[in-house]
Amino acid sequence: RNWIWELVLDKDEHPVIAMVSIDSSKSSHDYYHVKWTDNQWKKTFLSNAGGHFHQSPDIEKCYSGGMTINKNDPQVIYGSVPVEGKHGDVYELVKFTVAEDGSERSAEQITFDSPANNIRPYSIAGLKGAASLAWMQGDYYDWIVSKERPEGFPTAIRTTVSLPEDSTGLEKGLLYEYYHEATTQMEDSIRVAATETFTLVLDLSFPSDSTGGEIIQFAGLTYVIPYEEMSMPYLTDGISNFKSSNLLARSDNWKNQERATNGKWYAVEKLRKFRLVITYEEGTLRTYIDGLLDQSFPLEGIKLREVTTGESKGVIEKLSVFNRRLLQDEIKMLP
Incomplete structure (x- = not known):
């Protein structure tokens, strides 16, 4: 089966699609960049994305890590794929750039050695640079809280924006x-x-x-x-x-x-x-x-x-x- 993650129009108003193809066992998910070229669809393989990203083995097996199309350049797709790092097999974000004719693609990993999965990336229209990309990071057991999986999805929203850091102590500035x-x-x-x-x-x-x-x-x-x-x-x-x-x-x-x-x-x-x-x-x-x-x-x-x-x-x-x-x-x- 195929899932469409996102569809945008390029500068010529041709549709560009971020799509995942899932095998019959639902254990292997492949990411594709699909583009209309005036007379045909051009489908470019990006990466295998493993299986379902979450920690519950028996539900929602079609839940891929996720994809999003760069709103400023639809030849660029961000995908969540499993990568072996110092915390084991963790979903990291990869930037895929596809040639105009779809003949080739390059890949650049943009998150590294994350302690938890980076999933469901989203490119924000109207923004450029680091602020234009956000995603979920954390554990994901189910999209609904219940006694079977009470943890639900304790996740945070992340970006690549660098925030200033400084050392501090909780006693600093304490008046009373x-x-x-x-x-x-x-x-x-x-x-x-x-x-x-x-x-x-x-x-x-x-x-x-x-x-x-x-x-x-x-x-x-x-x-x-x-x-x-x-x-x-x-x-x-x-x-x-x-x-x-x-x-x-x-x-x-x-x-x-x-x-x-x-x-x-x-x-x-x-x-x-x-x-x-x-x-x-x-x-x-x-x-x-x-x-x-x-x-x-x-x-x-x-x-x-x-x-x-x-x-x-x-x-x-x-x-x-x-x-x-x-x-x-x-x-x-x-x-």
């Missing part, structure tokens, strides 16, 4: 850290040296069924969790509300259900214990829930001088204040 129980009955105010760049870290728990209230006040803002059963938190300055688009909930109960595509809805569960991180730098405020970005919006001219725990039925088990913005990787590293 205290383990305590700040509740409505024990309201705390903490004064800090004024700073225009900051991070607040709160470990929150809600022992009762009533999750909500004003959690913390800082820099003229209040972080609020509405008391509704399924609510979206928001920040307010008393005039405008900056509302999250995400429910404060998780869908972990899918892990206890049979694998099915019957459309049955499993209700999400409201979070009772989580880490809230709020950062501010250069006019952008961000919030994170358990290490994942929840909100990001522009907000000019705020300065942190004082932090006050608000009227909440929950408990702030730990509160930390930094005079710098913690990056997401640092947030995930917090103890």
